[in-house]
Amino acid sequence: MSAxxxxxxxxxxxxxxxxxxxxxxxxxxxxxxxxxxxxxxxRQVTLGLVVTNMRDYASWGIYISNxxxxxxxxxxxxxxxxxxxxxxxxxRTPLTRISEIIAVSAILFASIIIVVDMGRPExxxxxxxxxxxxxxxxxxxIVITTYLTISLLFLYFPLLPDLPIxxxxxxxxxxxxxxxxxxxxxxxxxxxxxxxxxxxVRIISVMIIPVALGVHTITxxxxxxxxxxGWDSTNFGAYFVAGAFLVGAGAVxxxxxxFRRAYKLETYITEKHFDNMSKxxxxxxxxxLYFNINEYLVPAYKMKTSEEHHLRSLFTGHFARLFWTAIIxxxxxxxxxxxxxxxxxxxxxFLIGILVVVGSWFKxxxxxxxxxxxxxxxxxxxxDSYKFYFPSWEEWAISTGSLAGVLLIxxxxxxxxxxxxxxxxxxxxxxxxxxxx
Amino acid sequence: xxxxxxxxxxxxxxxxxxxxxxxAQDKAEKSTIKIDLAYYQLNNNLPVVKVSAKTKxxxxxxxxxxxxxNLFFGSESSSGxxxxxxxxxxxxxxxxxxxxxxxxxxxxxxxxxxxxxxQNNSFDDKSTELEVSKAKIELTLDEADSVRKxxxxxxxxxxxDWVPQPEIEIKLVVRRLLSDLQATEEETFTTDKNxxxxxxxxxxxxxxxxxxxxxxxxxxxxxxxxxxxxxxxxKWGTPVAPDNSFAKRTLxxxxxxxxxxxxxxxxxxxxxVWGIIFYLISLISRIIKLGKTxxxx
Numbered sequence: 001m002s003a004x005x006x007x008x009x010x011x012x013x014x015x016x017x018x019x020x021x022x023x024x025x026x027x028x029x030x031x032x033x034x035x036x037x038x039x040x041x042x043r044q045v046t047l048g049l050v051v052t053n054m055r056d057y058a059s060w061g062i063y064i065s066n067x068x069x070x071x072x073x074x075x076x077x078x079x080x081x082x083x084x085x086x087x088x089x090x091x092r093t094p095l096t097r098i099s100e101i102i103a104v105s106a107i108l109f110a111s112i113i114i115v116v117d118m119g120r121p122e123x124x125x126x127x128x129x130x131x132x133x134x135x136x137x138x139x140x141x142i143v144i145t146t147y148l149t150i151s152l153l154f155l156y157f158p159l160l161p162d163l164p165i166x167x168x169x170x171x172x173x174x175x176x177x178x179x180x181x182x183x184x185x186x187x188x189x190x191x192x193x194x195x196x197x198x199x200x201v202r203i204i205s206v207m208i209i210p211v212a213l214g215v216h217t218i219t220x221x222x223x224x225x226x227x228x229x230g231w232d233s234t235n236f237g238a239y240f241v242a243g244a245f246l247v248g249a250g251a252v253x254x255x256x257x258x259f260r261r262a263y264k265l266e267t268y269i270t271e272k273h274f275d276n277m278s279k280x281x282x283x284x285x286x287x288x289l290y291f292n293i294n295e296y297l298v299p300a301y302k303m304k305t306s307e308e309h310h311l312r313s314l315f316t317g318h319f320a321r322l323f324w325t326a327i328i329x330x331x332x333x334x335x336x337x338x339x340x341x342x343x344x345x346x347x348x349x350f351l352i353g354i355l356v357v358v359g360s361w362f363k364x365x366x367x368x369x370x371x372x373x374x375x376x377x378x379x380x381x382x383x384d385s386y387k388f389y390f391p392s393w394e395e396w397a398i399s400t401g402s403l404a405g406v407l408l409i410x411x412x413x414x415x416x417x418x419x420x421x422x423x424x425x426x427x428x429x430x431x432x433x434x435x436x437x
Numbered sequence: 438x439x440x441x442x443x444x445x446x447x448x449x450x451x452x453x454x455x456x457x458x459x460x461a462q463d464k465a466e467k468s469t470i471k472i473d474l475a476y477y478q479l480n481n482n483l484p485v486v487k488v489s490a491k492t493k494x495x496x497x498x499x500x501x502x503x504x505x506x507n508l509f510f511g512s513e514s515s516s517g518x519x520x521x522x523x524x525x526x527x528x529x530x531x532x533x534x535x536x537x538x539x540x541x542x543x544x545x546x547x548x549x550x551x552x553x554x555x556q557n558n559s560f561d562d563k564s565t566e567l568e569v570s571k572a573k574i575e576l577t578l579d580e581a582d583s584v585r586k587x588x589x590x591x592x593x594x595x596x597x598d599w600v601p602q603p604e605i606e607i608k609l610v611v612r613r614l615l616s617d618l619q620a621t622e623e624e625t626f627t628t629d630k631n632x633x634x635x636x637x638x639x640x641x642x643x644x645x646x647x648x649x650x651x652x653x654x655x656x657x658x659x660x661x662x663x664x665x666x667x668x669x670x671x672k673w674g675t676p677v678a679p680d681n682s683f684a685k686r687t688l689x690x691x692x693x694x695x696x697x698x699x700x701x702x703x704x705x706x707x708x709x710v711w712g713i714i715f716y717l718i719s720l721i722s723r724i725i726k727l728g729k730t731x732x733x734x
Contacts (some may be wrong), residue, residue, distance in 0.1 A: 132692040133699050142703075146710055153717050160724070186728030193724050200720045207713055 007426045014418045014425065015169055016176075017263060023411075030408040037401015040394040041116060049119045051394045057379060058372040058389035063117040065365040066399045069247070070110035070406070071144070071219045072240070072360065076248025077103025077151050078212035082205040091276055093428055094268045094420045098255045099248070100155045101419075105409035107148045107215075109402050116398055136225050139218045147215040150208050157200045160187045161423035176416060216244045223367070229310035230299075230371040239291040243360065246284040246330070250356025253277050255410070257350035259419050268420050271346060278344035281356065282335055289331045310374035318388075319370050322362055330359025468492050470501060470560040474508075474552050474567035476663025481573055483534045483542065484663070486519070486550050490528045492560065500528025504560065509551040510538050513564070517551075546571050546594040567663075570594075572602060574667035576654045578638075585638040585673055587620065589654035591628050593662070601632025605656060609636055612651040612668060618642070620652060644674020 019027060044051050054061045080099035084092035115121050131138045163184025170177040187193060220240035223231040233239070256277065260269040299307050300315070314323045334352045337343035343352070369389055379387055391399070413419075471491045478484040486508055490501040501524060508519040519538070522530035534542060542548065547570040554563045571594040579586040587609045592599040605628045610617035618640070626634035634654075644650040650673055655666040683689065686696045 130692065133695050133703055134688045134690070134692075139703070142707060146707075146714070149714055153714070156721075157717075186725040188728050190727060193727050196720050196724050196727070200717050203713065203717060207710065211710065 007429065010426050010429065011165060011169065011422055013265070013267065014420050014422045015166070016415055016418055019415060023262070023415075027408070027411055030404045030411060033404035034401045034408060037398045037404065040397030040401065043394055044116075044398070045121065051392060053385070053389055053392045053395065055386045055389075056382065057375060057386050058369055060117075060368050060372055061389055062365065062391040062395045062399050063113055065361070065368045066402060067110050067113045067117070068219060068240075068364040068367065069361050070106045070113065070402075071216055072244035072247050072364070073251050073357075074103040074106035074110065074147070074151070074248070075212050075216055075241070075244040076252055077154065078208045079245050079248055080252060081154060082208045082212075085201075085205045086209075090428075091273055093424050094265070094273065095252060095256065095277070096158065096424075097155070097417075097419055097421055098259065099252050100151065100158075101410050101413050102248070102251055102255060102406075104148070104151045104155055105406045105413075107144060107151060108409070109406050111144055111148065112405075113399075113402050116402070136218065136221045140215075140222060143211065143215045143218050147208075147211050150204060150211055153200075154204045154208060156183075157197055157204065158421055158424065159417065160184050160197055161189065161194075162418055162421060163187050164189065165422050166417070179416060213241055216240050223371075228371050229307040229374045229376070230367070233295060235291065235294055239288075239295055242284065242288045242291050243363065246281065246288045247357060247360035249277065249281045249284050250330075250334075250353045250360065253281060253349050253353030254357060257346055257353070259414070260346065263414075263419070265420065268425065274346045274349045275341070275344045278338040278349045278352070281349075281352070282338045285331045285334045285338075285356070289335070292327065292331070306376055307374075310370055313370050313374060314366065319366060323366055326359045326362040326366060328359075329355040330363055467557075467561050468559060470504070470554060470557075470563050471498070472506060472552050472554060472563055472565045474550050474565060475658065476550070476567060476569045477531075477666075478573075478663065479666045480668055483536065483539060484569075485531050485533050486552075486567070487529065487531045488522050488524065488552055490524045490554075500524070500526070501560075502526045502528060504554060504557060506530065507553045507555070508532055509553070510534060511541070511549055513551045513553065519550075542571075546596070569663050570661050572605075572656070572659075572662040572665060573599070574607070574654045574656065574665055576652070576667040576669050578652055578669055578671050578673075580673075585671075586635055587638050587652060587654065588633060588635040589626075589628075589667070591632045591634075591656070601628075601630075603628050603630045603632055605632070605659065605662075607634050608655050608657065609634070609638075610653050610655060611640060611642065612653050617653065617655070638673060640673075642674050643677045644672070646676055646679055648672045648674045648676040650674035 040051075052061065076099045080092055081096045085096075115124050118124065127138070127141055131141075133139075163180050164187055166180045167177060167185065170180060217237035217240065220236040224233055224236035226232075253274070256269050256273060259265055296311070296314070300311050303311065313319050334356055337348060337352050342348065373387070373389060469492065471493075473489045473491075475487040475489070476484055477487060488506045488508070490504050490506065491498040492501050493499075504524050506522050506524070508522060509517040510519050511517045519535055520532050522532050524530045547568060550567045550569070552565050552567075554560060556562075573592050573594075575590040575592065577588040577590075579588065589607055589609060591602045591605045591607060593602045594600075606625050607628060608617075608625050609620045611620045612618075620638055620640055621636040622639075623636065626636065628634050638652070642650065649670050651668050652671055652673070653666055653668040656662060656664060658664050684694070686694045688696065688699075
């Protein structure tokens, strides 16, 4: 951030702004996609799961892939906000709220999409009423609920010092002001309040890391505790966490660029932020590539008969094009491009961020579906539709609707709240001034 | 005008003819059905009559589901009416001989079963008969000097007496859950002039907790005597201790039998984490209280 910026300028720059034409079109588009998804879900609820293309073998399809993707992307909250805070990474300030709102909205939709995958959604309560701690699904329910709660707190506590600024700068009696007052009219900015707030943020920063690692490790156990080709791995927890950090960091790169352009935040989200985040993406892509080599090369070297169909379907078979595209776009290209300073400039970094996110979505699809279509016992005397899987339009509509839902929450949040913490930014500026003096 | 009248008349006649043809076709559209009866007797109990119904569709016999076949014992009369059987999705149904026919069954050396289908909307009336001569198998299991032997003797009921029946094909088996397991080296035996067949038993198979297995001698679908099975329980199997692990605290048990370690450690983690979360929520209320008591800075 430039040294010449004063506190009133920061406040003006970072206050939430009304949507322009592009913002309204964007919100309308997201709402439309959500409505289409709701219509698809209405058809699924009324006609049954038969409207999907999931059958006896591929009983986990695009919904579960989407679920894993959402859980993965939500881990970015703990990476940027907690790990960077504990490591005292100073340039993190403009990115903390972006990553935390991505985390909250993604984990919220992860829990929604899992209900969508259920044939009898009204029996969701059975998970709690008849829960068995022996089941990894129950562990996932517990840990996702916990992570969502902690993420909400992690979003709320740092927001408190900004709320009086928002109350002061909003129209008297407006809907927004009512929300701000409800959330933070009690914040007077006293030393005692700041002390409690900082204490709370410090506690959450420590606590969210094991919970975040737990949430994705347990999601990986949903697969790894099942004896199937491609999932029977002791490495799955670390493999999933590494992939999650990568996709989360990629999503932050994209969000940084979009918010910077849309709200003209060039002073706050600088090229240095892109440069640093890009370097982190390179590191995470290298780690994830390492895990991928472990996951695929070792089984391929042994090529056990039971795993052969699955591995060949990925390397050279039905899923080969998608598999290699996902590996290249989400790992190889980011490593190569972001190694060069020109690649770490905002626009190239934004494009690479998109590649990472899209490639990572397909990577989740490739973790789930090919395994389902490679059972240990050969598929015999079954209809052709059981042997292949390609999502139906209802599945695409619901999944796209859920992705749009995540983006809609982020969009509405940015309309109501500053996407870069105002108070923390002012504090940082004053600290810099003081150090210079 | 006259042309129109002629045309109307012709159309009316054509429609009448068409209606007549359709009605005639409806009447002729009833399919033919094939009904088979089979006789099955286990351990000299009252026999069971099995019914199967098939019809020909596209040059193949297909099972007929849901047809009701009337079964008669001896004669097709109200006094011989055994009952009515409805076929299942495989086109099969069965009925035991009612107890009221026991005396008649015990005193007869041969008997007749009749199956009829009448007043069915889809099929023509059909009647079929099955004649059976009464026979039984006497099964004996011996064990001497660690050699186990199965003896089977086939007897037929003739003129009020049981007479040995030679030249009958018989199988010696062990009854298992889904099907019969061949108990001897040869698949089938033929009874000798004394109506007997015997073989060594050398299988080493699991039995129940006491090692009990069910050994059987059976005649399969004989033209004259039907299907007969005679069984005996012997401690010739390896005792298998029942797996009661489902009632213990295991990973696959019901939730009230969750392993203790899985109850203690996750709950400790859950309580610790949620304890901190509730503490954080209490911090919010402390901030609220401070805000109400303090003036803005």
